[in-house]
Amino acid sequence: EAKNSGRNCIRFYNRKMQQNVDKQIETEHQLNEAFSRNEIEVHYQPQLSMQGKIKAAEALCRWNHPVKGLITPDQFIPVAEMSGQIIKLGDIMLEKVCNRLKIWSGIEGFNNLAISLNISVKQFMSPSFVQSVEEKIEKYGVRPHMLKLELTESLFLDNFDKVVKKMNRLKKIGIEISLDDFGTGFSSLSYLKKLPLTQLKIDRSFIRDIIEDDNDKAIVRATIAIAESMGLETVAEGVETAEQKELLEDMGCKIYQGYLFSKPLPLEEFEAYAADKL
Numbered sequence: 041e042a043k044n045s046g047r048n049c050i051r052f053y054n055r056k057m058q059q060n061v062d063k064q065i066e067t068e069h070q071l072n073e074a075f076s077r078n079e080i081e082v083h084y085q086p087q088l089s090m091q092g093k094i095k096a097a098e099a100l101c102r103w104n105h106p107v108k109g110l111i112t113p114d115q116f117i118p119v120a121e122m123s124g125q126i127i128k129l130g131d132i133m134l135e136k137v138c139n140r141l142k143i144w145s146g147i148e149g150f151n152n153l154a155i156s157l158n159i160s161v162k163q164f165m166s167p168s169f170v171q172s173v174e175e176k177i178e179k180y181g182v183r184p185h186m187l188k189l190e191l192t193e194s195l196f197l198d199n200f201d202k203v204v205k206k207m208n209r210l211k212k213i214g215i216e217i218s219l220d221d222f223g224t225g226f227s228s229l230s231y232l233k234k235l236p237l238t239q240l241k242i243d244r245s246f247i248r249d250i251i252e253d254d255n256d257k258a259i260v261r262a263t264i265a266i267a268e269s270m271g272l273e274t275v276a277e278g279v280e281t282a283e284q285k286e287l288l289e290d291m292g293c294k295i296y297q298g299y300l301f302s303k304p305l306p307l308e309e310f311e312a313y314a315a316d317k318l
């Protein structure tokens with residue numbers, strides 16, 4: 041019976057599990073409403089040079105719920121991934137980011153700010169992904185190198201050659217590619233050199249204890265050396281203290297992102313923050 045009657049009728053082992061499923065279906069439903077009511081917002085987290093100049097912003101999605109207020113991605117991205125809504129969410133983010141790049145291109149100083157956008161594996165692997173990027177940068181007249189896509193190592197669990205081909209198509213358009221959360225997933229140095237990357241983002245988990253933990257120190261030092269030898273820019277994410285920043289500086293890290301500088305900010309606050317650091 042359960043087999044024929046669809047997902048809402050599947051019988052579960054216990055109430056807790058059923059409650060989780062109910063909650064997921066509810067979130068899924070509400071997320072569709074969020075899309076149509078334009079409740080998805082972009083927040084921006086500054087990325088700064090060693091000298092404290094702003095270079096780029098990472099775009100991070102927030103759900104501005106009419107009752108619950110601002111909801112962070114950890115509370116809805118897992119559901120969106122499972123339901124496939126991540127493709128729609130990614131599309132909305134891409135559209136908003138391209139629109140912002142268009143507006144910034146007309147503002148002195150801001151016209152040199154790049155935006156870095158997270159792309160989920162599902163979104164990247166969807167057949168129309170490259171075309172949708174192409175369409176949006178055309179629609180908004182975005183200079184392609186102002187748009188950076190953050191991909192994660194989990195992509196390489198899929199068909200590696202297919203993934204590389206897609207990345208190369210993006211590179212050909214002029215889009216920059218960053219490898220996010222580097223070191224946490226499936227990383228092989230021999231694969232790394234085959235990828236058309238411009239940037240490596242060192243995961244926050246290596247930065248957190250970098251002052252006390254000699255292993256983290258060694259890992260970060262090696263990562264920066266590898267990146268340098270491959271001509272890739274390094275970004276440290278999750279920099280929270282001046283001590284961490286100084287150590288990373290000594291190691292030669294190029295770009296810094298973290299609460300030491302700023303949390304992700306709503307547009308107006310980001311623009312005010314950035315205006316001082318152009």
Ligand code: C2E
Nearest residue numbers: 100101112113133158159160278279280297298299300304
């Ligand atoms: P991520 O791409 O690794 O983004 C960095 C996360 O670290 C952000 O969390 C940011 O707020 C947080 N962070 C930055 N600096 C610090 C710091 O100094 N300390 C601490 N404790 N945290 C810091 P957020 O905004 O909650 O996003 C979480 C994840 O959700 C992102 O991780 C990314 O994987 C995903 N995500 C966010 N926006 C999007 C999106 O538009 N599309 C997709 N596919 N995924 C997104």
Ligand code: MG
Nearest residue numbers: 098158190220
């Ligand atoms: Mg990211």
Ligand code: MG
Nearest residue numbers: 220221241277
């Ligand atoms: Mg990251």
Ligand code: MG
Nearest residue numbers: 221243244277
């Ligand atoms: Mg991370």
